[in-house]
Amino acid sequence: MDTDTTRPRLPRTAALTPGRGGQPRLLIDAPAGSAEIYLHGAHLTAWTPRGGRPVIFTSRRAVFDAVAPIRGGVPLCLPWFGAGVSGDRRPAHGWGRVSPWQLRSVEPQPGGAVQALFTLERDGIAALYSVSVGEELALTLSLRRSADAPTDHPVEAALHTYLAVGDVTAVEVSGLDGVHYLDKVTGRADQVQRGALRITGQTDRVYASGSPVTVSDPAYGRRVRVTGVRARNTVVWNPWSAGAAALADMDGDEFASMLCVESAVVGDSATRLEPGESVSLGTRIAVAPL
Numbered sequence: 001m002d003t004d005t006t007r008p009r010l011p012r013t014a015a016l017t018p019g020r021g022g023q024p025r026l027l028i029d030a031p032a033g034s035a036e037i038y039l040h041g042a043h044l045t046a047w048t049p050r051g052g053r054p055v056i057f058t059s060r061r062a063v064f065d066a067v068a069p070i071r072g073g074v075p076l077c078l079p080w081f082g083a084g085v086s087g088d089r090r091p092a093h094g095w096g097r098v099s100p101w102q103l104r105s106v107e108p109q110p111g112g113a114v115q116a117l118f119t120l121e122r123d124g125i126a127a128l129y130s131v132s133v134g135e136e137l138a139l140t141l142s143l144r145r146s147a148d149a150p151t152d153h154p155v156e157a158a159l160h161t162y163l164a165v166g167d168v169t170a171v172e173v174s175g176l177d178g179v180h181y182l183d184k185v186t187g188r189a190d191q192v193q194r195g196a197l198r199i200t201g202q203t204d205r206v207y208a209s210g211s212p213v214t215v216s217d218p219a220y221g222r223r224v225r226v227t228g229v230r231a232r233n234t235v236v237w238n239p240w241s242a243g244a245a246a247l248a249d250m251d252g253d254e255f256a257s258m259l260c261v262e263s264a265v266v267g268d269s270a271t272r273l274e275p276g277e278s279v280s281l282g283t284r285i286a287v288a289p290l
């Protein structure tokens, strides 16, 4: 008899098994799509719509030791992004991606999807993360400051999605024309995107828009659409060869097969939560032929 009361009942389309490094991960094999989510960071490392090819990039050098953040997939950045608004917060991108989350439920959804819910409570913040795996991937993160917690730093969050692309130098990123952005590579604020974005070098930009962004990928013959939900920012990141070479958990050539398009609420959009208040942020990812 299963006496583990912390483990929810799973439908036949899901299994909780040891993954890489022996780390616990949820496998979902729904009629409309499959996915893999590690409890460490509630970190989704794979999503494939039924009959399609994988949409999410995870580095072949990613570390699965329940300590380091996982390189690739969808790191959850919370309750701050990078070093936070104050610029001195550690660990980078907050504690969400390096904490063990609890799996609360896994339920079949209409249309052949499966939804998994994860929770985490720390430092006066209760986080709820919903992952809906189907023909589309829908991720929703809610953060609530506990009623008795003192008001703290402004809250930032990002769904730091690593998209798998056939050749990053050939992709075109549309949906950002005319949007203001902070260029973190040059340090220049208040830049304006003109036309579609092409990736021709190290790219690290925080755009002031959460509207849909489309990555057209001729090498894979597909368009991947990332739609922010209540996102006020979109971060676009590629480390390029030199940046990837400097990362211990990414091979130098892997920069060419990924592009991060992150629905976010960061920087000037950070929210100061009063005790009992909450904020939520989502992203929806869908694929269509080119």
Ligand SMILES: O=P(O)(O)OC[C@H]1O[C@H](O)[C@H](O)[C@@H](O)[C@@H]1O
Residues within 6 Å of the ligand: 069, 082, 092, 093, 184, 204, 205, 235, 236, 237, 260
């Ligand atoms: O190396 P990580 O801590 O995972 O961060 C990877 C990247 O995340 C975001 O996209 C930031 O905008 C970048 O500045 C950062 O380099």
